[in-house]
Amino acid sequence: MIDALPTRRDEAWKYSDLRAALREDALVLRPGRDIIERLAPGVERITVGPGETRTLVEIMDGAAFDARAVEIDIAAGGAVQRVIVQTGTAPVLSMARVALGEGAAFRQFIYAEGAKLARIETHVAVGGPQAHVGLDGAYLVGAGRHADLTSVIDMQAPHGQARQLIKGAARRGGRGVFQGKIHVARAAQKTDARQHHHALMLEEGAEIDAKPELEIYADDVACAHGNACGGLDAQALFYLRARGIPEAQARALLVEAFVAEALPDWLPGETRSAIETRIAAWLEAAP
Amino acid sequence: MLEINDLHVAVDGAEIIRGLTLSVPAGEVHAIMGPNGAGKSTLAYALAGREGYDVTGGAASLDGVDLLDLLPEQRAALGLFLSFQYPVEIPGVPALTFLRAALNAQRKARGEAEMSAPDFLKAARAAGERLRIPADMLKRALNVGFSGGEKKRFEALQMAVLEPRFAILDETDSGLDIDALRIVAESVNALRAPHRGMLVITHYQRLLDYIKPDRVHVLARGRIVASGGPELALELERDGYDKFAEAA
Numbered sequence: 001m002i003d004a005l006p007t008r009r010d011e012a013w014k015y016s017d018l019r020a021a022l023r024e025d026a027l028v029l030r031p032g033r034d035i036i037e038r039l040a041p042g043v044e045r046i047t048v049g050p051g052e053t054r055t056l057v058e059i060m061d062g063a064a065f066d067a068r069a070v071e072i073d074i075a076a077g078g079a080v081q082r083v084i085v086q087t088g089t090a091p092v093l094s095m096a097r098v099a100l101g102e103g104a105a106f107r108q109f110i111y112a113e114g115a116k117l118a119r120i121e122t123h124v125a126v127g128g129p130q131a132h133v134g135l136d137g138a139y140l141v142g143a144g145r146h147a148d149l150t151s152v153i154d155m156q157a158p159h160g161q162a163r164q165l166i167k168g169a170a171r172r173g174g175r176g177v178f179q180g181k182i183h184v185a186r187a188a189q190k191t192d193a194r195q196h197h198h199a200l201m202l203e204e205g206a207e208i209d210a211k212p213e214l215e216i217y218a219d220d221v222a223c224a225h226g227n228a229c230g231g232l233d234a235q236a237l238f239y240l241r242a243r244g245i246p247e248a249q250a251r252a253l254l255v256e257a258f259v260a261e262a263l264p265d266w267l268p269g270e271t272r273s274a275i276e277t278r279i280a281a282w283l284e285a286a287p
Numbered sequence: 288m289l290e291i292n293d294l295h296v297a298v299d300g301a302e303i304i305r306g307l308t309l310s311v312p313a314g315e316v317h318a319i320m321g322p323n324g325a326g327k328s329t330l331a332y333a334l335a336g337r338e339g340y341d342v343t344g345g346a347a348s349l350d351g352v353d354l355l356d357l358l359p360e361q362r363a364a365l366g367l368f369l370s371f372q373y374p375v376e377i378p379g380v381p382a383l384t385f386l387r388a389a390l391n392a393q394r395k396a397r398g399e400a401e402m403s404a405p406d407f408l409k410a411a412r413a414a415g416e417r418l419r420i421p422a423d424m425l426k427r428a429l430n431v432g433f434s435g436g437e438k439k440r441f442e443a444l445q446m447a448v449l450e451p452r453f454a455i456l457d458e459t460d461s462g463l464d465i466d467a468l469r470i471v472a473e474s475v476n477a478l479r480a481p482h483r484g485m486l487v488i489t490h491y492q493r494l495l496d497y498i499k500p501d502r503v504h505v506l507a508r509g510r511i512v513a514s515g516g517p518e519l520a521l522e523l524e525r526d527g528y529d530k531f532a533e534a535a
Contacts (some may be wrong), residue, residue: 003424021485038514055458066395085379174416174422185522233375234338235375236375236377238337238338238359238375239371239374239375239377240377240385240389241336241358241360241363242336242337242359242360242361242362242369242371243363243385243386243389243393243445243449244363244390244392244393244396244449245388245389245392246358246360246392246396247358247360249388250360253380253385254377255386256379257377257378257379257428258378258379260379261378261379283489
């Protein structure tokens, strides 16, 4: 629902430099188990060398304003997996700028339950050929919660691959926002990009705002995008209930299956089960 | 067992079932035959409690319990099973996970203990073998990518595992080739029992060669217009529905 046109300030917000607004002092870098590094609020610069692989996990579960900016530079053949789990009640402003060299890979998964304001923004610049970007995510927002997943993928080199699957669900009084732009520059021939956002409005008064964008300047590319918002499938719900599954349980089963589709295969086992537990808990909580 | 008395059902304000009366005693299998648009599936959905199928008059009960006031899941727990004409595809929910959730939800509603995972798997595997359902199909998402015949076989498997007191089979033969039809019919016949009733809805006599009904009813324009023994199905196959449609 739009009741006014966006102002210039709203538009500029997307491109503003969050780092300027962030505290530079609260940085703690704690290497976790195995190869997983946990990033805390603050500003971080990460350089990943050629052929190196890193896994970054950011947990946003606090009650205090959580602001962070991360800059990730991935050299040729390097790979980064980044997981964000946002479940706290505190407002979140997160900005990431990622640069990819030749054959580099950046895979990200965001799980967000929203807050009064939770904006998680990812900008990826694909500067080298044959690089891979995967920006997946899932959001579940209840009353009074706002989750905003915004991203820009800038394909500047040929033979790149971009994949984006975001799934979400909102209850009454919850708002989910998806803004995703894939920009394919003239030099980025043979780009293969797919962007999908699917969301469920579980009750009257739920809100989903979606702005998918594909901007293509190259002429030899394969790009597709899809965006769909709707309610739960009444036929599926009846089928489950006709087999004896009570309505609330049937709804939870359907939403869980819907959202779980966005969880990528590469998620570390522990992280995946932690996220699945959160999803189950969210679904069990009374609306 | 199943008692339907002067039932009226409307869909989107249009009356589809118009004063239907039917009684199926325990231990019997009754068939309902009728032309397209007679209200066969509407009757099935209304009995199962589907939203949008508004009962505007009459009564329906199972073993003396009024069905019409119950939620779909309560009707299922009471022992009513509907084999769907078009089973719904549900991505992301494995077929066996769904079936176990359904079985245990029904048992819980009846105040019975949950069935353990090993016992459940044993029952599902046995039913799967009888129906020649490949094991890997049961691990796949519910009905997703199943062929028409596989969906109907999986409906029969659900019926075998859930052991309902009363089953409504809505056009179980559609989408089945002759071999699959025989296998599904065998599974249904194995469930015939003195305490269980069934209502078989079909267009064609063919299914009734495999599932032999005790009674056959002709449904036309929302009412039962003729009832008889199995010979009535043969008569319909020979003469068509026209004379009954006129009678309605």
